[in-house]
Amino acid sequence: MEVDLPTQEEFDRELRLAAMGWLTRRTQDGLEAITSDELLDFSFGGERFRLMDAQRGIRKPRQLASALSIRTVYRADESRRPYADEIGTDGTITYKWRGDDPDHAENRALREAMERRQPLIWFFGVGVAAYKPIFPIYILREEPEKHQFILAPESVADILSSDTPIDDNLKRYAKTESKRRLHQPVFRATVMRAYETRCAVCSLRHGELLDAAHIIPDAEEAGIASVRNGLALCKIHHAAFDKKILGIRPDNYVVEIRQDLLDEIDGPMLRHGLQDHHGRRLMVVPRARAERPDHDLLEISYRKFRTAG
Known part of the structure; x- marks a missing residue:
């Protein structure tokens, strides 16, 4: 046969x-x-x-x-x-x-x-x-x-x-789609690898619960899709960082929580998830100096945090 x-x-x-x-x-x-x-x-x-x-x-x-x-x-x-x-x-x-x-x-x-x-x-x-x-x-x-x-x-x-x-509208859509298919996945993978798939703030290890957060949003001119403009953050700390509830000092990587949130009494999630991290250094930073958060970008983000609320 x-x-x-x-x-x-x-x-x-x-x-x-x-x-x-x-x-x-x-x-x-x-x-x-x-x-x-x-x-x-x-x-x-x-x-x-x-x-x-x-x-x-x-x-x-x-x-x-x-x-x-x-x-x-x-x-x-x-x-x-x-x-x-x-x-x-x-x-x-x-x-x-x-x-x-x-x-x-x-x-x-x-x-x-x-x-x-x-x-x-x-x-x-x-x-x-x-x-x-x-x-x-x-x-x-x-x-x-x-x-x-x-x-x-x-x-x-x-x-x-x-x-x-x-x-022009279709060109803009095509460019956005290419960024979604190429830049965003590459940015996430680079950041996750640099931070060993752990949240920089709390060290959570579950990749499905982690985001590659931009220090400066990618919509802004300084918001490059580079590991030095990135932080691996769990969902809650990513949201807190973006909303300027959580800030990171550029000189020593110390986490700060906005004062109104420190004064608030709400329950264990607020206390353990945010308030307890105030004054603590980031728990995870990349081993390679060339991949650690850019000082100038953190400075820009921190200034915005200090004026928020």
Whole structure:
């Protein structure tokens, strides 16, 4: 009895679906980052299969006609932000060629993925050997004169691939959607890794109850999506920080609670959740100095806290 072997196209499609499903489960639907060692656990067709190239930025398995994944390595000192690629006004993202040769094998692999409209996995570095997988990402076009490809998350790619002219409102939506799909998950994963998935104020360890809080809101000019503008906070301390009920001194990381809340008598949640932390230092700060809260950003936030109420 003859058994029909899958075509390369069928193998490609099934592999990508299996890889993205596995990554969804292993990262708790994107809540957690994944390490290089953990990525080695993936198997397909009963055999171990590498999803990311350990030495190169672009992974093109020999079994596929085009690239499967791309990688951006984390740099703690990279211009106050954990990624170099920028989101354009239309929501697109740039990814540089490998080297300057347009005919380099890895550039050809990305070009093939673009022509076949294959979904890619983007492994975005959020720490040493730690990555936030973002998928599916599509290549919209190539800009040879700038040695780069232009990419977008699936929802944005669908908009920009349309033949219909794109108005300013749609461009704003596309940019917002790209930030939601790329910057926000990368920011969260970077902050959670730096704070070892613990609340900076109370040390709560449950990731599903923690947020990556901006010291300066991302809507403001200084509110960059950098680990130095971030704090891992549980839900109650995040809300208290944003509402200027809780402040953090920039010189010594001491927590302060607004005076009217200190004077209030309400019950154990107020007492243990907020009042008892007044005058105490943050319980968790990143080990690496380059990842600790930026003094100037904390100073801005603290001044607003002092004038609140």
